[in-house]
Amino acid sequence: MSLTEEVEALRNITLFSSLDESKLKLLAFTSEWITYQADEVLCKEGEKGEDAYVIMEGDVDIYVDSGDGQLLVTSHGAGEIVGETAIVCDVPRTATVVARNELVVLKITKDVFMQLLEGCPEVAIAVIRELALRVNDGVRMALRGSG
Template identity: 25%
Template sequence: MAINDDIILLKKFDFFNKMTPEQLRLLIFGAERQEFASGEMIFKEGELAESAYVVLSGTVNLYRQNNNSGQPIDIINRNALINELALVTEINRPFTAIAQSNSKVLEIERTVFLRLIKEFPDITRYIYDYVNERIHELANNINRMSELK
């Protein structure tokens, strides 16, 4: 995949869509492309999350340890962003990710993202707005769940 294709892909995600092509290019240059065979673990629930992943091809299943059914809690296809909040804060992985099929991902490490923010501090405003919106969504979901009880 050409770098311009990667930029177009990242622009589709709310987390990155306010960033300039130049900023995204720098982010992509600092990222690492990885390939995972079918059945291979990408990361494990509970581990310190030091990066986010963009699924470039293939399919990734997400599992939770407390889900005894053995079924994935979600199935992630290509052109998806996983664990983006790991780019801005220290969190643990909320689930295990396993390649369902041969998959290619772009791993973006927090250290690379933080260097970009240091160089372009205006990015912090976009990220603040994104995180704030996600927190409101989470609060609304919690309120809806409590109303069902």
């Protein structure tokens, strides 16, 4: 994929849609495009989080260890980001992310991701909003499970 095609693909991701051309080019240049096959693991719960993944094509399933095995908690698809919680909160991975089908992701290192957040308030706000929504969803699931 050419740099121009990568920039266009990034522009179509809601999280990055407000970035100007130069920032999109920098993001495309400093990140790695990776293809995973179905059932391949992107990251495991408990590992140190060094990268975030923007899903460009395909879907992932998110699992947590329930004590009795892996529990599917949610799924994400194209245009969504996974792995950012460990980076932003500086904690070990909170879940295991597994490719549900053939998957193309943009792997963004912690340093690049943090520079992006520091230099682009609109991206930082979008990430904070996404994290807050995930916490809210988790609380609702916990309340349903306890009642």
